[in-house]
Amino acid sequence: MANVTVIGAQWGDEGKGKIVDWLASRADAVVRFQGGHNAGHTLVIDGKVFKLSLLPSGIVSGTMSMIGNGVVLDPWALRDEVEKLEGQGVVINDDNLAIADNCPLILPMHRDLDGLREAAAGKGKIGTTGRGIGPAYEDKVGRRAIRVCDLAHLDSLDPQLDRLCAHHDALRAGFDQPPVDREALIEELRDIADFVQRFAQPVWKRLKKVRKAGAKILFEGAQGVLLDVDHGTYPFVTSSNTVSGTAAAGSGLGPNSTGFVLGIVKAYTTRVGSGPFPTELDDEVGQGIGERGHEFGTVTGRQRRVGWFDAVIVRQTCAISGVTGIALTKIDVLDGLDTVKICTGYRLRGNVYDYLPSHAGEQAEVEPIYEEMDGWSESTAGARSFADLPANAIKYIQRVQELIECPVALVSTSPERDDTILMRDPFVD
Ligand code: IMP
Numbered sequence: 074m075a076n077v078t079v080i081g082a083q084w085g086d087e088g089k090g091k092i093v094d095w096l097a098s099r100a101d102a103v104v105r106f107q108g109g110h111n112a113g114h115t116l117v118i119d120g121k122v123f124k125l126s127l128l129p130s131g132i133v134s135g136t137m138s139m140i141g142n143g144v145v146l147d148p149w150a151l152r153d154e155v156e157k158l159e160g161q162g163v164v165i166n167d168d169n170l171a172i173a174d175n176c177p178l179i180l181p182m183h184r185d186l187d188g189l190r191e192a193a194a195g196k197g198k199i200g201t202t203g204r205g206i207g208p209a210y211e212d213k214v215g216r217r218a219i220r221v222c223d224l225a226h227l228d229s230l231d232p233q234l235d236r237l238c239a240h241h242d243a244l245r246a247g248f249d250q251p252p253v254d255r256e257a258l259i260e261e262l263r264d265i266a267d268f269v270q271r272f273a274q275p276v277w278k279r280l281k282k283v284r285k286a287g288a289k290i291l292f293e294g295a296q297g298v299l300l301d302v303d304h305g306t307y308p309f310v311t312s313s314n315t316v317s318g319t320a321a322a323g324s325g326l327g328p329n330s331t332g333f334v335l336g337i338v339k340a341y342t343t344r345v346g347s348g349p350f351p352t353e354l355d356d357e358v359g360q361g362i363g364e365r366g367h368e369f370g371t372v373t374g375r376q377r378r379v380g381w382f383d384a385v386i387v388r389q390t391c392a393i394s395g396v397t398g399i400a401l402t403k404i405d406v407l408d409g410l411d412t413v414k415i416c417t418g419y420r421l422r423g424n425v426y427d428y429l430p431s432h433a434g435e436q437a438e439v440e441p442i443y444e445e446m447d448g449w450s451e452s453t454a455g456a457r458s459f460a461d462l463p464a465n466a467i468k469y470i471q472r473v474q475e476l477i478e479c480p481v482a483l484v485s486t487s488p489e490r491d492d493t494i495l496m497r498d499p500f501v502d
Contacts, residue, residue, distance in 0.1 A: 076332030081297030084344035087337040088402030090114030093130040101288035103131030106323030107313040108295035111202040113371025143323020147179035173276035177218035183208040200346025210312040224266040277325025292320035298390035309348025333499040336396035349436035352380035366406040384476035398482030410448035416441040
């Protein structure tokens with residue numbers, strides 16, 4: 074089967090945008106299946122930079138793009154993003170963009186609540202992107218969400234609004250905030266409804282049709298497995314399942330359709346927001362890597378925390394997500410270092426761990442056990458074949474592969490689409 078599911082195998086920001094764009098140019102359809110506009114994907118095509126948060130990366134290359142039911146959709150953010158991309162010359166219409174009509178909406182009250190909670194949380198702050206993601210997912214499972222299909226029935230929204238506002242008004246009162254202005258909300262929804270509705274349809278049905286026609290489908294994950302609400306560094310996680318299994322539930326195709334699972338892995342580690350990070354570097358080496366890697370969030374502009382490659386967590390996330398092969402990105406950022414380190418295990422209160430324990434306190438306490446390797450002074454930037462890489466970079470990649478117990482399928486050597494070394498083609502595997 075020629076389908077591919079792409080997921081981040083660390084804490085997000087692994088460079089999925091470029092890989093997805095590269096794969097999207099060879100796919101017939103691209104589907105986002107979880108998350109929302111908290112994601113930030115940067116694509117560089119012929120020197121032109123495109124920043125995406127909500128739209129599937131395939132949209133830039135003109136590939137049929139779908140937003141599945143597992144996504145939480147902020148309709149105003151959608152309109153802004155569509156208009157921005159159109160301003161850059163990207164064509165977006167109801168032929169190349171479909172939005173699941175059963176997607177829950179992110180509303181202004183969700184953004185409010187996200188901000189209010191974070192402000193009140195003190196040291197317990199999660200460091201969210203402030204986009205209302207968590208509160209919107211809570212309302213989905215709380216069965217009080219307004220969904221895309223409701224935009225066609227705004228005149229009969231009262232029972233849903235009663236349920237939604239009863240919940241939010243009580244929470245808002247606790248934060249000394251006025252109740253939700255229902256009239257204003259309805260007006261805002263009326264204003265945006267037509268824009269969203271032109272793309273709305275049962276995405277599962279569209280997928281069934283394209284699958285039957287033999288199309289190659291690319292499932293595009295957002296964030297990373299360590300931010301998964303079950304498997305990540307809870308509670309410092311996002312509010313969706315970011316693992317590959319979500320590709321099926323979040324789009325409306327069965328688990329036998331999701332194909333090759335490509336885990337995107339950065340050659341070092343980064344994280345934004347709070348939470349445990351065993352290999353974090355608080356020194357000049359970390360600062361240098363962060364600067365060379367331009368480690369600033371696409372969505373919030375926040376500086377990312379930087380650390381050595383952690384083989385323990387990637388081995389774990391590859392197992393949890395059934396990763397078939399990885400794409401190793403940003404290897405060029407490590408160019409010029411005398412030595413490079415890889416974390417191969419953790420020490421915790423006299424014991425050695427070959428996995429990250431589930432308890433947040435223990436995750437914060439584990440001490441990395443490192444293996445040190447010689448670095449390389451030559452440049453790997455722009456290499457397009459394995460033979461172009463310095464011997465020590467090859468050794469590093471091979472060691473990563475051994476430690477994570479998963480083969481390397483691709484190596485990315487610059488943000489440019491074509492600066493990619495292909496060892497195993499996910500679409501023909
Ligand atoms: P939320 O998804 O906005 O609720 O944020 C929860 C956590 O996930 C925070 O630590 C965010 O920094 C992190 N996060 C959310 N989206 C991304 C992403 O696309 N890349 C990296 N981190 C993310």
